[in-house]
Amino acid sequence: MICDNCSTFEPIEDQGIVHMKPASGELIQLLEVNGYAIQENNEGCAVKYRVRAELKSMIKCLKPLPLKIRQELFFCVTGGEPPHERLTWTPMRRFELQMEHDDMVSVILHKQFTSYMQPIVDPSERIVAYEFLLRPVDWGIAFQPYELFETARKTGLHSFLDRSARISAIETSAEWLPMGMKRFVNFLPSSIYDAEMCLSHTFNTIDKLQLDPKDFVFEVVETEKIEDIKHLQSIFEVYRSHGISVAMDDVGAGYSTLEQMVRLKPDYVKIDRSLIDHCDRSHAQQKQLEIITNMAHDFGAMVLAEGIERREEFHFCRDIGIELSQGYLFGKPAERPPLEPHSRITYS
Structure with missing residues (x-):
């Protein structure tokens, strides 16, 4: 099949x-x-x-x-x-x-999209990684990424789009990032029938561009409930067998439950922005953040806080042991890296 x-x-x-x-x-x-x-x-x-x-x-x-x-x-x-x-x-x-949905289908099939990069920083605010995010090309049809993926799902093209988006991210990373810089790339588990077969395009692209698999982190992005944990575990195993790390996105909200996190044991845990927003002012959010961080550290994962827009949020997350941070405070998604590799964020 x-x-x-x-x-x-x-x-x-x-x-x-x-x-x-x-x-x-x-x-x-x-x-x-x-x-x-x-x-x-x-x-x-x-x-x-x-x-x-x-x-x-x-x-x-x-x-x-x-x-x-x-x-x-x-x-x-x-x-x-x-x-x-x-x-x-x-x-x-x-x-x-x-x-x-002719216009959106045309965008998908003609691959009229590109990959933007958003910086990820460590506790000293050095840029140590970038997440790759799908965006329209300047000369193409405007779209929202969610809208494009929803159209792809309805029309049976979500696997085709997911694969093309991964390849775009890998190629963009080869153009702009130095060896040793981590690259977070999204993937949809529902787009993968047989991990070794379906991900062969991904592994071949990394190999063809002479990139180091250890620089890549592939993160689960799923708007629907993950019904088959064993299938996702098998996908994780295939990624890891090729030297690639894996991450869970949006932990703490929606379908990314703590039970799933513990069963899957990803290398990186990305905490949903709903828990980060004004976390310095909410005791309930702080308690939840501490629980997730401690549980992730127990099985050896690194934790990343998403959606940080205020320094107070960053300081709280850093102080409870969260290793990585991402959000508009450090930079919006852009066509190219805003700073030199491993630079520190500066503020005017």
Whole structure:
């Protein structure tokens, strides 16, 4: 079995041929009624389109099809010439969503995004690492990262996007960061079917660019509850077998529970910003921060406080033993490192 992450997706051309299977009588009749010239074949049927708007109109005209036919109908779009390779088929509902979110799908398939870097500092405020965050390219379509990943999930492209984002981060780190500087890169566990197979692109890119795997920290970012802890543990094991560290993000909020943290035992624990915000003024937050920090230290993890915007927050986190800090106080995400390697943050 090949997972989506290892599949190849091609952008839909402005003109070409849409293939459909199976070619039921209702499908043929509906296409004919709407004036489309149909080419029947062994697998189903095909219709040429001259502009993208015509393709969208064709999909809309098929909405009256009975539910059972819609559930069994698959689509594939090729260029103007007959395909020479095996077709990759998409269920009708997913194909409709790809057409509905055409702009965002184009961003994903054309990889119209880049990686910004946000500094991470140690207790002396030296920059010791950067987190890589997905952002639009200057000349491309504007988007919010969450919006892009949500569109990718709906349209079956989340594995493709997750892999492309990891590769973008690795390539950007090779361009801007020196050896020895840690690089935090996000990944979605749900995008990985078989860790060794699906992550081979990641490991090959690190190797091709002659980077040190020990400089990388891959962190779990998951908006949905992690149902299969054993699967995530196996992903962690594969990363570690290649010399790469792993991290849990947003610990202390949402689905990143302390129980999961203890079971997974990541190398880095990133505490959610909701616990950091004004933590110097909240006894309840302080107690929770101390619990998480002590538990993480018990199994040998380093702790990182996210979302620090005030020096008082930084001082409290540093004083209870949190080793790393990240937030607007030290720098916003940027296209390139704002300071020389291992520089200290200075304030005007």
